[in-house]
Amino acid sequence: MYSVKICLFLINLLGIASFAQELGNITIYNTNNSELNYNTINCLEFDDLNRLWIGTNNGLSILNEIDNSWINIGYDILESNITTLHHNTINGMSSMFIGTMNGIKQVSWDSDELNSNIQDWDWDNNVGNACEPNNGLINTILHNNSNQIWAGSTDGLCVENLGDEGSWLIQNTENGFYSSNITKIVKSDNSDMIAIGTINGGLITYETDFNIYYSSDSGILDNTVLDVAFDQNNNIIICTPQAGIGVLTNSGSWIWFNTINSDLPTNSLQNIIIDNNNSLWITTLENGLIKYMDNNFYHYNIINSELPDNNINCMKFGPDNNLWLGTETQGLIKIDAVETSIQQLKNPSINIWPNIFDDKINIQIDQAATIYMLNLDGQIIEKYIFKAGYNNINTDKYKSGLYILIVESNNDISIKKLVKPY
Incomplete structure (x- = not known):
């Protein structure tokens, strides 16, 4: 299983995605x-x-x-x-x-x-x-x-x-x-x-x-x-x-x-x-x-x-x-x-929504996974362990701003940027 350190390295190196600037x-x-x-x-x-x-x-x-x-x-x-x-x-x-x-x-x-x-x-x-x-x-x-x-x-x-x-x-x-x-x-x-x-x-x-x-x-x-x-x-x-x-x-x-x-x-x-x-x-x-x-x-x-x-x-x-x-x-x-x-670092079997959230983030996964919520400084705010199926994260306590959500399951990683409005 990939470590969170590797995920953070990828985030810093690639800025979440690798792309051809054409x-x-x-x-x-x-x-x-x-x-x-x-x-x-x-x-x-x-x-x-x-x-x-x-x-x-x-x-x-x-x-x-x-x-x-x-x-x-x-x-x-x-x-x-x-x-x-x-x-x-x-x-x-x-x-x-x-x-x-x-x-x-x-x-x-x-x-x-x-x-x-x-x-x-x-x-x-x-x-x-x-x-x-x-x-x-x-x-x-x-x-x-x-x-x-x-x-x-x-x-x-x-x-x-x-x-x-x-x-x-x-x-x-x-x-x-x-x-x-x-x-x-x-x-x-x-x-x-x-x-x-x-x-x-x-x-x-x-x-x-x-x-x-x-x-x-x-x-x-x-x-x-x-x-x-x-x-x-x-x-x-x-x-x-x-x-x-x-x-x-x-x-x-x-x-x-x-x-x-x-x-x-x-x-x-x-x-x-x-x-x-x-x-x-x-x-x-x-x-x-x-x-x-x-x-x-x-x-x-x-x-x-x-x-x-x-x-x-x-x-x-x-x-x-x-x-x-x-x-x-x-x-x-x-x-x-x-x-x-x-080329996004994501697994098509993982569905995360909405991109702009208020009080809840929805996560649909087909196998058990560990979820990390990070701020833009790379600090882990919360860690969750979810079973396969539909799950959600209550975000009432989260401050307004941009967040990074990482989903680890076996050898797969999905990374997504999310926003909580002001």
Whole structure:
């Protein structure tokens, strides 16, 4: 039988799992090898025919990857850097909302083709200008199925049709928010909840009322939220510049991942996106790309991968689950969908659940086993001896945090990371 010392050695040496740090095939588009109009990319969005809209500091580029055709709309027409993009279908017409440094533009079309004659497109250059913050620098736009436009700027939040039809609601520091600088607005796919990130104003949610999570009265550790996402379980995941990743569970508890309690390589995070396997992809402020899968972090940068730039401004999943990245200086990157190769130290005859536990951990084993519960310092907290079949561990006395559970049976070992929410 393997000893616990060997298990701890494996944990320290391998970080729970051994993996091949491969991103898959990378394709780079820049001003030298393509018709991309600028190498600094601020935002990405796909339309209903999977054309990629690319917002840059020199206007818009639109890529049809099928035939490698490009449409460019320059600064001379848009009169501003492009800061954010959002697509939706409204009354049967495709619409792209374009956030700029001086307001919101909307372009709509009802045919499959966007011809290169930009003047033929249906443009609205003054979307929501009745709401004063919409005339400034736009950071984020959401158009939901209730025909509401949510726009976040450096001057506050504007929401159309939240009250009377055609009216605009303004939310900023003058009426209850702790910050007027709105960074991101996202709606859950599974409910009507909307999550809003801010600069130094905490996390804000809205379902029927606005609810603010601030460090003085909640479990949030950083009041600056640069990006927000909902996972498949309707948990809200936030990226912060100082405290790492925060997870507000659907039960209202907070879980935090940072450089102290996990393998997260940096606490300075910028963007987050979730793939079809519920894995997290995260960009850092200056240190490349991170993937979080099966309770493990995988880090990619210009040194250990083919990424050409550690500064990634935006991400978007496209057709075939390919990941597209917009960089600060090196243009556009496409990463072909390739799963990180992982070989877990686990026995398929052992089942441990849930990964995020509250008062109980369930263990199903087909033979007698010894169970060790360790903290992240490698200290054994509890030891259990279980018979074959269903067993459980009462965890009421466990403090919030990350734990390592080791199951030894004959010559087999299973190791699993578990989390108790704050």
